[in-house]
Amino acid sequence: MFATHAYQELLRRPGQLGIGLTVVEEVGSTNDWIKEAVGRLTVADRPPSVLAIKQTEGRGRRGRRWFLPEEGGLAFSFGWPLPEAMINAPGPATLVAGAALAAASHALTGAPPGLKYPNDLLVNGKKAGGVLAERANGADGRPWAVVGIGVNLSGVPDEENFDEECPLGAASVVSLAEEPVEISREQYLAAFFNAADYLYGRLAKGDLTPALDHFRRYDITKGKRVTVTGMGDPFTGVADGVDDAGALLVRTDDEVKTVLSGEVRFDGLSSGEAPR
């Protein structure tokens, strides 16, 4: 079970994100749950957040799937009202989630994880968590970011979940607790929201700097040869970090490209595989 009281005690106040968390026993996708909740809210309402004990239709990006381990996994989502200035470019809201994920993981395990642009959480080159950011409209028509996060705290999904369609197998999936570190869902969730609350608060004021600092600290994309798809013709180059707007810079033979959307993979790997 999830100890809501213990979790609330760990939340730093006066936070906004993560307060009033709803825990649901079973849900298709926590992102869909938040989308529905957001549809009833206005920008003045407290951002909703939800944790699923069991998630049956977990989604990854671009139609891929996310499997919540039977035990030792975490699947949660929250809504964040997009500030006026970000309505057309919600990308930074995604980057912030990755930064908070890395900060929470580092604080609780004592070991720095890696972030693969835009926000895969990696441990020893294997995937331990991911972020799915979407958009939804509130009751007043204002857009919200809907941010969903899956983390393998101490368990990994069954190998039988992975097949040809979903190729990332046991060899490239990892739990945060590779070392025997006990991290509870309550601890992790509170650490995440404490970091996220600060970073999103700054972003709401137009300041992406603290999130960029975090991202750059854990960025393992920089310096790697990458192929970018989903932005017109695929192209290959060397990742050169994120710019001040949170876009990935990729140096090709003749120019520096700015990647704000699209799929980035390390060369030599097929889509969905984690880097080595």
Ligand code: BT5
């Ligand atoms: C992601 O997608 O990494 C985003 C995952 C977001 C999941 C959360 S859970 C709560 C919320 N509600 C939802 O419905 N979703 C969000 P992507 O980069 O597309 O990676 C998907 C790939 O990760 C798939 O191809 C799988 O092979 C692999 N995968 C699935 N489950 C995994 C797991 N538990 N650990 C590591 N890799 C996994």
